[in-house]
Amino acid sequence: MKIVFDNVDKSFGIIHALKDISFKIDQGDFVFIVGHSGAGKSTILKLILNQLKPTSGQILINDIDIVKGTKDQINQIRRKIGVIFQDYQLIFDKSVEENIALILDIVSYPKEKIQERIDEVINQVGLESRRFLFPSQLSGGELQRAALARSLAIKPEVILADEPTGNLDPENSWNLVKLLKDINQKNKTTIIMTTHNYEIVEALGKRKIEIVNGEIKKDPTKTSKKIIYSSKKHEHA
Amino acid sequence: MSTLKTTWHHIRRSPFQSFTAILVMIFSFLVISVFIVVNFGLSGVLTYFETKPEITLFIKDGLDTNTIDNIQKDLSSYSGIKEIKYISKDKALEIYKQENKDNPMLTEMVTASILPASFEVTVSNPNTLEQIYQNYAARNDVIDEVIYQKDIINSLLDWTNIIRRTGIAVTLVISFISFFTIFIIVGMKITNRKEEIRISRLLGASHLYVKKPFLLEGLFYGIFGSLIGSIITFSFVIVLRQSINSFFQPVEFISYDTSFYALMLVSEVLLGAFIGLLASWIGAKRYIKF
Secondary structure, three states: OOEEEEEEEEEEOOEEEEEEEEEEEOOOOEEEEEOOOOOOHHHHHHHHOOOOOOOEEEEEEOOEEOOOOOHHHHHHHHOOEEEEEOOEOOOOOOOHHHHHHHHHHHOOOOHHHHHHHHHHHHHHHOOHHHOOOOHHHOOHHHHHHHHHHHHHHOOOOEEEEEOOOOOOOHHHHHHHHHHHHHHHHHHOOEEEEEEOOHHHHHHHOOEEEEEEOOEEEEOOOOOOHHHHHHHHHHHHO | OOHHHHHHHHHHHOHHHHHHHHHHHHHHHHHHHHHHHHHHHHHHHHHHHHHOOEEEEEEOOOOOHHHHHHHHHHHHOOOOEEEEEEEOHHHHHHHHHHHOOOOHHHHHHOOHHHOOOEEEEEEOOHHHHHHHHHHHOOOOOOEEEEEEOHHHHHHHHHHHHHHHHHHHHHHHHHHHHHHHHHHHHHHHHHHHOHHHHHHHHHOOOOHHHHHHHHHHHHHHHHHHHHHHHHHHHHHHHHHHHHHHHHHOOOOOOOOOOHHHHHHHHHHHHHHHHHHHHHHHHHHHHHHOOO
């Protein structure tokens, strides 16, 4: 899944959350979006998910302008994205297993294989003993792993992880990041992770887009508007 | 997770709201069923009287056979005539004797010559009686007297209309109450599950996907409520049928025909399903905004 931000601005009333954001992320990339709290990191993820609409600019996902895309196109794109929300966004009255079953049902995963897939991802994140518990019965780390299991279940093309280590101790944080790195390497799943844990970012040595006050301060592969357009033109040809 | 499972989960998670919706539907269909049964019963009574009404034309003595035949032919030409019975003097005496067989004094003193011959006309349309009355009441050359219980017929006709109109009004009002109850309860449930709907939408669920469990829930309330309401009514009707019918004899106030109840049950369940589905569909359209 290819994601292109082209001069994207996002305002909330008089607050200018994002200013002139342009970047391109290709399939299989592992990208950190770093910055202080309130810099606009989560807003970028919400824009990718079409949870928010940009004030101006264009967001292309697999060459589809998601602002102008149909509801069906947006649903199709969302079904290819695994999301780990900052506040987990698990359904409170469904068990871990039921939360995973829900997303598999949404993506029309074959019914007879749903249980098998649930078992796989629950084992992958080490929640075997917690599978029948409800979100309110889980610790912060377990909630994070449950959210990860849900996002992995659909074998996504992209994983959006919004501060996934925010509520975890250092050991669990490293375990989670290692797991994401493995998934990225084995399945060529694109990982976009927001964090302000610079230690993890530096240790992994992956691409880092740094946001300061809603603007890109540093992006080692910064893509100018001209490059994005020439890339688009080339691919269409 | 199938839609049915999600629907059942929603019903179980807010049992009091679900119970209220079902209870209102049961009560509504209890009242509707009772009204339909009573309405059919009364219609039967009215139909009995409507088809029974007779006008009796007492003819003058000494008329020749031709004149009597002409009167009969003329009566036959009216629309909605069910039966024209000519009661000769001798037949009249026979009837008189039969009716007073326990009182020999009365029968001994009466002979056929003092009893008038008559025509008893039975119609299927009571309006015809009025026309016959208007035409024959003034014909003193051939008619001695016309007996027509006009007021009773008119009163019966008025009651028929009132009962039918009231029935339609009551059914409409109760259907509206059921509709709004389900609409409000489904709306409350959607509001309670706003977060779940929002998360599901972010995970790629279509609008129909998140709507479907609520539509099924409304459908369930409609079908289940109407089924229970109708079954309760029919149970009472079957238990009380014998004594009610004996009160209204010879009219069969409550039908013994099983197919009548089967048809009524199917119609009411369909009406319940329609109300439930429509209310939940409008509720989902109104409350699911994301």
